[in-house]
Amino acid sequence: MSVGVLAPADSAGAQLAAQLGLPLLDAAPATGHYLVWERERLALAEVGEKARVEVDLIEGAQAHRRKFGGGRGQPVAKAVGLKSGNTPTVLDATAGLGRDAFVLATLGCTVHLLERNAVACALLADGLRRGLTDPDIALIVSRMRLEHHDARQWLPEQGQPASYDVVYLDPMFPEPDKRARAKKDMHAFQSLIGGDADADVLLAPARKIARQRVVVKRPRTAPWLAGVKPDFSFDGESTRFDAYLPLRDA
Known part of the structure; x- marks a missing residue:
């Protein structure tokens, strides 16, 4: 509907x-x-x-994280390999509300965002539109490019060599009902969109186009995406970031 x-x-x-x-x-x-x-x-x-539910990159939680979130010491920054001498280009293939993408753009990354759900894409596009008018974050938002695409079709269509250092995947994972209801935006989103039960198909094509790694954000106790053990992981407070090295066709 x-x-x-x-x-x-x-x-x-x-x-x-x-x-x-x-x-x-x-x-x-x-x-x-x-x-x-x-x-x-x-x-x-x-x-x-x-x-x-709205995307506000100027004030609120996103502003607080931008100012006090820990910079390159944040797990997501470590996971994508952000460090002195390496500011990777990132494809966020499951952009959602763009929260982690905004963090990475704040830290200097150029981020290409894909979002398949039209509602999420509309909210994020509006947040980016408003962010471009704010002098404090306009430069950050200019590093973010959003497109309405389904990564399941988009990723396999990309040729090699790859255009991105890192492919970032954060498929929506169903949260326990009590926790979701406590987070009003997550509850509204889950009741409308549901989980990304088909996300397993993203891993293999993502590994074929990433130059450095694929990073998959998961709840700490969630199974590996597609049942594939990561090459290494970074733990956050409630999440973990599984990292996979690239795959190349023989």
């Missing part, structure tokens, strides 16, 4: 709806989820719920 966008016809929200093939609504639906244009930004709403 397609999610509609409640927005004035002349708004940036309506433009995003047209670009992503989402229907424009005249009124909120009676049930379910919808995108709404309010306060000059796009947000995901659920009928009967006050919480809204």
